[in-house]
Amino acid sequence: MAADHTHSAPSAPPRVRRILVVTVVPLFVATVLAAVLLWPRGGSPQTDGGADVPRYPGTVTRVVSEPCPPVPSAPEGTPRVGDGRCGTVDVLVDDGPTAGQQVRTPVPDGPGAPRVEVGDEVILVELADPTDPTTSNWNIAEHQRGTPMVWLAVIFAAAIVAFGRWRGLAALAGLAASFAILLTFVLPGISAGRSPLLVAVVGAALIMFVVLYLTHGVTAQTSVAVLGTLGSLVLTGVLATIATAATHLTGFGSEDATTLSMFQGDVDLHGLLLAGIIIGSLGVLDDVTVTQAATVTELANANPGLTRLQLYRAATRVGRAHIASTVNTIVLAYAGASLPLLLLLTADARPIGQILTSEFLAQEIVRSAVATLGLIAAVPLTTGLAAVVTAAGRSAATASTDAPASRPQPDRSEALAALISPRTAGSDEPDPTRATPPSKATERWPESNRSTDTAW
Secondary structure, three states, rough: OOOOOOOOOOOOOOHEEEEEEEEHHHHHHHHHHHHHOOOOOOOOOOOOOOOOOOEEEEEEEEEEOOOOOOOOOOOOOOOOOOOEEEEEEEEEEEEOOOOOEEEEOOOOOOOOOOOOOOOOOEEEEEEEOOOOOOEEEEEEEEEOHHHHHHHHHHHHHHHHHHHHHHHHHHHHHHHHHHHHHHHHHHHHHHHHOHHHHHHHHHHHHHHHHHHHHHHHHHOHHHHHHHHHHHHHHHHHHHHHHHHHHOOOOOOOOHHHHHHHHHHOOOOOHHHHHHHHHHHHHHHHHHHHHHHHHHHHHHHHHOOOOOOOOOOOHHHHHHHHHOOOHHHHHHHHHHHHHHHHHHHHHHHHOOOOOHHOOOOHHHHHHHHHHHHHHOOOHHHHHHHHHHHHHEEEEHHHHHHHHHHHHHOOOHHHHHHHHHHHHHOOOOOOOOOOOOOOHHHHHHHHOOHHHHHHHOOO
């Protein structure tokens, strides 16, 4: 959805609009009803996540580094933890019951520990001493990231609006609607014990209806993209179910899934895997379907003489080029999100066949393959629907108006001669000093500084 495809799309004839309304509106109503039935009620389920540790913002005022005490020799082969940073950090507490006070913490050490300097804004945690509950210890948990993230969000939104203008503003509204549906329906619904696959399909369909119509407008072209996306989503769900069953995936292929099962044991991790495939495929599917619907519309506008089959074939060629690059995008996106996993595989001494068929890697392969198959199916499905709708609209328009009488076809040879023949500024008369006769005008190039927009 990176381009504006609606600048010249004519309105569809009433018969075509009625067909699309009769098709799309029942699907939208069914999606809303399913969302109402699956909507989580009674609040979020309680999870055994432990006690909530108080967290307070603070500012580092002093850092004192000290040599670390000697450590007893560890057995050979034991991995070294941390980098031996020792000392103390003084932090001014900015909020909470101890606001305005200076507290002293140890220098953060260990894997993933933040590196702090004077002036850094950090998050403090207060931990009670197990031997003496009346006393507490302070530790630095992480840096405060609120301010830089707010500035990044502002720059992100400003760039989208500056480039896309009203369309960019609509895209931001669609992005906000997507997050709202995910946070208020999809995630709470899965946490409440609903079927993750069913919740994901309904949530993805709801996101699709809201985002596509909000971003691209309520048009026949958008309705075709909606139908193509919905059909591809259903196919992706079916393929994901078959593929995960055939490969016997359980959903425990990642550390995050295992941790989730410890805190919330009633979550269906296999269904959660399927839900992740559906949600992850939606973002790429709507891009492909909108592009294919727009391509068919633009081809029909550029050459009204194209038949339905010619429109389909021409737009499918564009879709093949789009798919060729998008498939690589999907694989690289999953690879980028799984770089720690891929690095871990390089240190694995098992044969490559065992590594590829292990659950944690087979899960990523199945995810990428199923998403790609759904993406490939979206091209012929959406292109065929768009060709049928565009051809039907053109036939209806031709039947209701006398096109040859109202809009005579221009002479192509005259248009070409007008385009490439040099003319004297301010005069329509031929140049008597021109060496090339008028009959040879089509053999000359236009002047480099003359625009051809008016001639066309």
